[in-house]
Amino acid sequence: MGIEVSLEGKEIVYKRPKALTDAVTHYCPGCGHGTAHRLIAEIVDELGIQGTTVGVAPVGCSVFAYNYFDLDMQQAAHGRACAVATALKRLMPDKYVFTYQGDGDLAGIGGNETLHACNRGENITIVFINNAIYGMTGGQMAPTTLIGQKTTTSPYGRTTNEGNPIRMCELITTLPGVRYVERVAVNTAPRVRKAKAALLKAFKNQQENKGTSFIEIVSNCPSNWKMTPLASNKWIDDAMIPYFPLGVFKDQ
Amino acid sequence: MGETLLMKGNETLAEAALRAGCEAYFGYPITPQSEVPEYLSEEMPKRGRIFLQAESEVASINMLYGAAGAGFKAMTTSSSPGISLMLEGISYIAAAELPCVIANVTRGGPGLGTIQPSQGDYFQAVKGGGHGDYHMIVLAPSTVQEIADLTYDAFDLCWKYRTPVMIMMDGALGQMMEKVTFKEYKEPVRDISWATRGKPANGDRRVITSLHIQPEEMERVNNKLQAKYTEIKKNEVRYETQNCDDADVVIVGFGLSARIGTKAMQMMREKGYKVGLMKPISLWPFPEKAIEDLSRRVKGFYVLELNAGQMIEDVRLANEGRAKVGKYNRYGGMIYSPDEVVEHLEPFCKELK
Amino acid sequence: MAKGLGAVVVDIPRCKGCSLCVAACPTKTLALSRNINQKGFNYAEMAEDTCTGCGICSTMCPDAVLTVYRAKKPKAE
Known part of the structure; x- marks a missing residue:
């Protein structure tokens, strides 16, 4: 049993954001998806935009994102979130529109929709979760799977025969329509705070209609990486970040 | 009374969509329907409506999903190979019960085929085409006048039943010029309480999805769709x-x-x-x-x-x-x-x- | 730091026992319980009355199950 602590004379300094529903997520223990969801919900609360935000959920592990955000949401076909968001924002320029997509959805099957939405400079926030693997389908190789990384479809480790892991931030940054590109991580508390600041900026940018904001969140997949949550967060430091360097790639 | 004009089939489709209050058009060029996006690219911005040439038919149909899911009157057009690319999206649209208009100005296939007229997409249009148990209402005009009239009807029917409606016309109709009279369009009352325009302050959030992972729930969704199709079969045979x-x-x-x-x-x-x-x-x-x-x-x-x-x-x-x-x-x-x-x-x- | 300055309340049924909060806690206040919740997870709990209310645990929690309290600052007279 834990200890009993009196709450008398104490005030709440952090509580679950209102923009999350009561649903318990299906994410595995320690999964960064939950953290990323929480940060977006905190931002929605802080900006007071629950009634003016429409989110687009992908196909992949975060397919059920619409069950977790207490927001109007659309679930898009695999890879097409940026196309759906394009229509939403063009028809409702006063609304905050964001997509939430994994690496398979955004960089694999949806590569074309992602590139063209960014190239058009759609005034949306794209939240890209890069955990270097297909989570929902059981740990297959993703476009961002690292060289040598073993997955259920690269059992001997990925080689360049399957292509090199794709660095989306670097690619997207070259497009003039894009305003803000940052790669963040959620494996340590300081990085989580930085990720939140980046997301906040990416949402606020929509107020100024100056182009696409693209936030890549380097995240973990403890179950499919076959690691404990703590070990998976360390692997982000050891293997992911050396290949996917954190930082601001563009801020105009 | 309406006004009588001499117009090409494709332009008639575009003009009728404008008159029926189409708020958004997303499409990709393909022969023999390119006059539709050409016409709308000129006319939609004048009226403050959304015209966007997408990067592909795949993007077009998913933009249509987004627009329809937010409760806007929206349309895309294409020709046979382009429609093949849209089928996944059409299945999602049918499953998520979104109202929208899709026109297929058909050409000869299979494959890249020819740009000459054909009716080879009948099976694709009426038997599903995409995956799963769904139907679209499919309307086939045979004159330019019918293109105008059926485009009005398509916009009404898709909202009446919250279902995709396809106008299927062969390339010859798209290209031919005939006399056409545009009747006055009467905007029906549209319920958009289900559409995603931001969570209402005193209401539940709205979710547009076709995912129902529990089979019991998915069967219920299918039952609802089938009941709707039965109703359409009862009322909308022409x-x-x-x-x-x-x-x-x-x-x-x-x-x-x-x-x-x-x-x-x-x-x-x-x-x-x-x-x-x-x-x-x-x-x-x-x-x-x-x-x-x-x-x-x-x-x-x-x-x-x-x-x-x-x-x-x-x-x-x-x-x-x-x-x-x-x-x-x-x-x-x-x-x-x-x-x-x-x-x-x-x-x-x-x-x- | 005075004892009992802060407190963490864990929404036990939702906790998945990932231990990210435990590892991140700078004062080693938190630990995984020897007990399990309805889902079979050893949930997080306060093991020591050393909480400062810094909120690092909630920053790391993927499931937003932690409510963090801190002693009210005495009002300036």
């Missing part, structure tokens, strides 16, 4: 008949085939054969009852299609073996002439005399 009252043989054809069939019917009448014409306008729901009723009093159906024989299967199903069923087909972009039809129809009629 067809026209000519000279069927005394007919021994009835030509069945839609779109361009109905036009050619009409001429062939007249030529056969001049030769002394009692030939009528049945033109399905709603390809789904198919006028099966009308075919069934006719099958009890005619000797034969003669199915004209610019494909290898697709609608003929629905004619045979409704006919249930009662009348003799003949057919004449050209495909791959080739079109039969009325003389050619008569040449093949006459022996069929002789045999039944």
